[in-house]
Amino acid sequence: MSTRLVSAGSTTVGGTAALLRFALRRDRIRLPVWIAAGTFMVVTQSVGSQALYDSADDLAAYQASVGSNAATIALGGPPVGLDTVAGAVAFDISATVMLIAALMAMFTVARHTRADEEAGRTELIRSARVGRHAPLLAAVLLSSAACVAIALTIGAATTASGLPALGSFVLGASVGACGLVFTGVAAVAVQATGHTRSVYGLVGGLFAVAFVLRAVGDIQRSWVVWTSPIGWAQATHPFTDDSMLPLVLCVFVAATLVAAGFLLLDRRDLGSGLLQPRPGRPAAPRTLLSPLGLAVRLHRGALLAWTVGLGLLGLVYGALAESVETLIGENDQALMIFGNPDVDQLVDAYLATTFAVTALLASAYAVSAVLRVRAEESGSRAEPVLATATSRAAWLGSHVAVALLGSALAMAASGITTGLVRAAQTGEASAFGRMLAAATAYVPAIWVVAGVAVVLVGLVPRQAQALAWTAVGVLLLITMFAESFDWPQWVGDLSPIAWTPTRPLEEWTAGPLVGLLAAAAGLTALGFAGFRRRDLITG
Amino acid sequence: MTSAISVSKLVKTFGATRALDGLDLEVATGEVHGFLGPNGSGKSTTIRVLLGLLRADSGVVRLLDGDPWRDAVALHRRLAYVPGDVTLWPQITGGEAIDLFGRLQGGLDPRRRAGLLERFDLDPRKKARTYSKGNRQKVALVAALASDAELLMLDEPTSGLDPLMEAVFQECIREVRAEGRTVLLSSHILAEAEALCDRVSIIRHGRTVQSGSLTELRHLQRTSVVARTERPVSGLESLPGVDDLRHDDGQVYFDVDADGLDLVLRHLTSFGVRNLTSAPPTLEALFLRHYGNEEVDNGVSSRGKPVRS
Ligand SMILES: Nc1ncnc2c1ncn2[C@@H]1O[C@H](COP(=O)(O)OP(=O)(O)O)[C@@H](O)[C@H]1O
Ligand SMILES: [Mg+2]
Numbered sequence: 001m002s003t004r005l006v007s008a009g010s011t012t013v014g015g016t017a018a019l020l021r022f023a024l025r026r027d028r029i030r031l032p033v034w035i036a037a038g039t040f041m042v043v044t045q046s047v048g049s050q051a052l053y054d055s056a057d058d059l060a061a062y063q064a065s066v067g068s069n070a071a072t073i074a075l076g077g078p079p080v081g082l083d084t085v086a087g088a089v090a091f092d093i094s095a096t097v098m099l100i101a102a103l104m105a106m107f108t109v110a111r112h113t114r115a116d117e118e119a120g121r122t123e124l125i126r127s128a129r130v131g132r133h134a135p136l137l138a139a140v141l142l143s144s145a146a147c148v149a150i151a152l153t154i155g156a157a158t159t160a161s162g163l164p165a166l167g168s169f170v171l172g173a174s175v176g177a178c179g180l181v182f183t184g185v186a187a188v189a190v191q192a193t194g195h196t197r198s199v200y201g202l203v204g205g206l207f208a209v210a211f212v213l214r215a216v217g218d219i220q221r222s223w224v225v226w227t228s229p230i231g232w233a234q235a236t237h238p239f240t241d242d243s244m245l246p247l248v249l250c251v252f253v254a255a256t257l258v259a260a261g262f263l264l265l266d267r268r269d270l271g272s273g274l275l276q277p278r279p280g281r282p283a284a285p286r287t288l289l290s291p292l293g294l295a296v297r298l299h300r301g302a303l304l305a306w307t308v309g310l311g312l313l314g315l316v317y318g319a320l321a322e323s324v325e326t327l328i329g330e331n332d333q334a335l336m337i338f339g340n341p342d343v344d345q346l347v348d349a350y351l352a353t354t355f356a357v358t359a360l361l362a363s364a365y366a367v368s369a370v371l372r373v374r375a376e377e378s379g380s381r382a383e384p385v386l387a388t389a390t391s392r393a394a395w396l397g398s399h400v401a402v403a404l405l406g407s408a409l410a411m412a413a414s415g416i417t418t419g420l421v422r423a424a425q426t427g428e429a430s431a432f433g434r435m436l437a438a439a440t441a442y443v444p445a446i447w448v449v450a451g452v453a454v455v456l457v458g459l460v461p462r463q464a465q466a467l468a469w470t471a472v473g474v475l476l477l478i479t480m481f482a483e484s485f486d487w488p489q490w491v492g493d494l495s496p497i498a499w500t501p502t503r504p505l506e507e508w509t510a511g512p513l514v515g516l517l518a519a520a521a522g523l524t525a526l527g528f529a530g531f532r533r534r535d536l537i538t539g
Numbered sequence: 540m541t542s543a544i545s546v547s548k549l550v551k552t553f554g555a556t557r558a559l560d561g562l563d564l565e566v567a568t569g570e571v572h573g574f575l576g577p578n579g580s581g582k583s584t585t586i587r588v589l590l591g592l593l594r595a596d597s598g599v600v601r602l603l604d605g606d607p608w609r610d611a612v613a614l615h616r617r618l619a620y621v622p623g624d625v626t627l628w629p630q631i632t633g634g635e636a637i638d639l640f641g642r643l644q645g646g647l648d649p650r651r652r653a654g655l656l657e658r659f660d661l662d663p664r665k666k667a668r669t670y671s672k673g674n675r676q677k678v679a680l681v682a683a684l685a686s687d688a689e690l691l692m693l694d695e696p697t698s699g700l701d702p703l704m705e706a707v708f709q710e711c712i713r714e715v716r717a718e719g720r721t722v723l724l725s726s727h728i729l730a731e732a733e734a735l736c737d738r739v740s741i742i743r744h745g746r747t748v749q750s751g752s753l754t755e756l757r758h759l760q761r762t763s764v765v766a767r768t769e770r771p772v773s774g775l776e777s778l779p780g781v782d783d784l785r786h787d788d789g790q791v792y793f794d795v796d797a798d799g800l801d802l803v804l805r806h807l808t809s810f811g812v813r814n815l816t817s818a819p820p821t822l823e824a825l826f827l828r829h830y831g832n833e834e835v836d837n838g839v840s841s842r843g844k845p846v847r848s
Contacts, residue, residue, distance in 0.1 A: 194669075195668060197668075277665075277666060277669060279662075279665065280631075280632035280634075280635070280665070280666050281632055281635055281664065282632070282634040282663040283634045283635070283638055283663070284634065284637075284638035284639055284642075288631075288635055288638070289638060289639060289642040289643075290642075290643075291643070294639060297628075297630075297631070298628060301630075379626055380622065380624065380626040381626050381627070381628060383587075383592060383622055384620065384622055384625070384640060384679065385640075385643060386590075386592060386611075387590045387592065387615060387618075387620040387622075387644075388615055388620075388640060388643035388645075389613075389615040389616040389643060389644055389645055390612070390643050391611070391612045533594075534594075535592070535593045535594055536587070536592040536593065
């Protein structure tokens with residue numbers, strides 16, 4: 001620590017204030033968005049739950065179903081205080097918002113340390129009058145400030161939404177404390193590996209481990225929950241115990257991790273990590289040696305993540321179906337509104353709508369996979385491949401094939417998990433097939449959305465990304481709001497998802513599905529024709 | 540003599556930019572052809588048209604007796620390409636990338652691949668995200684050189700290589716030439732072309748300004764000299780081929796044509812040479828000398844100092 005930098009009076013943390021100001025400027029949009037997103041989720045949950053559970057009976061039903069359901073406990077937290085609306089809100093939303101806070105912390109720390117270093121910016125900055133420890137200190141301070149900010153806004157906004165003030169701020173503080181711990185985790189991770197992507201993998205993996213540990217602990221009601229920082233943060237039991245003591249542990253661990261980060265920083269060279277990357281294969285496996293093999297290799301990480309993600313979502317929807325069943329079964333009013341005394345059918349209706357949302361997510365995946373074509377093209381990675389004996393159709397086709405089959409796979413994964421859960425719940429094996437069919441019925445609609453992306457890539461490559469995501473955004477609005485807000489029929493009809501017969505509610509008819517498939521084929525063919533006729537656009 | 544590449548009056552525009560403005564290029568089968576031009580003169584654009592990645596606006600383009608746009612796939616089986624700025628997939632190793640390019644362009648010789656890896660001192664087990672620009676370039680070079688393509692199109696292939704590796708590269712190109720294969724080698728450094736090429740074409744602003752063998756282009760070969768002598772130098776101005784003469788602080792600065800160099804050096808030694816550095820001039824400097832007036836006529840702005848003081 002004896003290194004003194006050029007100018008007299010500067011220390012290893014010299015220049016931190018200037019870096020912090022600069023970082024704040026760079027993140028002036030990003031951080032408020034993270035904070036607003038987290039706060040918005042809590043407030044939405046609060047408002048929604050207060051409307052839903054407006055009687056003691058409703059709450060009792062909720063507690064009976066959710067409080068003993070291993071799946072909801074695994075995803076939520078300790079089943080504490082479920083006899084109050086506020087307690088239910090904390091149970092339902094705290095884990096998700098803690099994930100938001102952890103991601104915010106991870107991205108903030110990594111962006112201002114490892115990412116800058118990887119891009120060579122740190123070298124430039126450090127050659128000016130900036131101390132060795134200044135970039136990490138500035139990043140940690142910025143991330144900590146963001147954690148405090150999200151704690152306070154959640155506290156204030158949740159109070160304003162009508163929940164008790166003390167509990168609201170305890171909930172906010174728990175979220176912020178979780179963010180602080182992951183600020184520390186990120187401060188260590190950015191020293192460990194030389195690449196920003198590996199940092200994200202490492203921190204994300206540690207969050208997953210922490211999440212599983214707390215899930216196991218909460219389900220078993222055992223000490224295991226205390227091995228997880230998420231467990232500590234949730235041990236405040238907002239609105240029930242309002243105990244701030246566990247947060248002391250969070251802050252202590254966060255500070256220790258940050259200190260460890262500074263120690264490790266002194267033990268490595270600028271631009272490198274402590275861990276050396278593992279060597280890879282010296283020669284390619286046969287499976288890589290074709291355009292399709294390459295596409296599969298490039299897409300497989302994202303495809304696996306989406307498939308697992310939608311599969312888990314299907315699991316959650318399936319698990320919640322039982323709660324819905326209990327809730328509706330005991331709620332005469334709901335039965336009257338739906339005008340249908342058959343509880344099973346109502347559950348089916350609920351699942352059918354949830355599959356529409358899953359289809360929306362699968363469409364987003366399909367679009368992102370098709371847009372990979374543009375990323376390859378503008379990143380100059382398409383050029384050397386197309387300069388080989390690989391035709392444009394084969395190259396584009398391999399990416400589009402992954403997008404189409406991958407989105408179908410992810411959708412099927414969702415149907416399979418929901419089907420398995422439903423079959424277990426009802427004891428009818430046929431429920432599995434029904435759910436799988438209901439989910440995969442959306443595949444032609446998803447392919448139409450993918451086809452739109454292919455057309456854009458083929459015909460208007462420079463605008464393709466912006467336009468394709470705009471289309472997904474419009475689709476999102478229509479799927480979420482068209483029916484609830486009574487928008488005109490033709491608006492709803494813009495969505496291919498809406499053309500899909502919502503099994504098992506509606507009768508199965510081949511007409512719309514054949515129409516959708518034809519549209520998808522036509523759009524894709526048009527996109528291919530455009531791509532084969534145009535210049536390759538690099539840069 | 541057959542042509543591997545034959546381009547005439549090629550025009551390619553990007554919006555308002557006229558990247559190629561009636562370019563001509565003839566590359567004979569079996570020769571190493573230097574494709575020279577300053578940055579932004581249109582070398583990469585020409586190569587991309589030849590690869591069928593860009594569509595020509597007008598002009599005639601023939602590649603290995605085929606149409607590069609229509610017959611792209613068939614032609615690509617017979618050629619190998621090394622881009623100017625090689626980008627690879629971060630998660631794929633160098634060895635995997637070499638095999639992939641090799642297979643896609645029609646197979647490569649494993650013995651040659653192993654030899655090239657050794658000569659270029661490239662570790663094929665590393666993921667591409669850890670490679671420097673030079674190492675990424677080596678990946679593309681190994682894939683191209685280990686293939687049995689009859690035509691190699693190399694776009695500024697040495698821009699990321701250190702001098703040692705550049706020597707290895709030159710050796711490889713000589714071997715390729717000895718095998719009777721054709722090479723199109725783009726560069727913005729005249730000296731590189733001098734070391735390797737049978738013939739060169741020099742382009743500027745998307746147009747061919749010179750084409751021929753290196754002896755035909757001998758008037759372009761000049762040397763910039765800085766010398767420190769014991770006694771002040773006099774009489775240089777009267778020697779043939781000397782230009783831009785300047786005395787400053789006991790040193791003498793001048794440019795000299797290749798033909799005049801020998802005489803100038805004899806003349807200098809008579810003043811007791813203490814120190815002497817010489818360097819080939821940049822293409823930009825050469826252009827400024829040879830086409831400086833035309834440039835002014837065309838209203839194109841030129842950077843740098845006035846040609847003659
Ligand atoms: N895709 C493109 N869009 C617009 N302008 C381009 C594009 N590609 C090249 N240019 C322009 O065309 C000219 C020639 O570029 P290039 O062929 O890359 O030159 P070189 O390879 O000789 O350095 C430059 O002015 C460049 O800016
Ligand atoms: Mg170029």
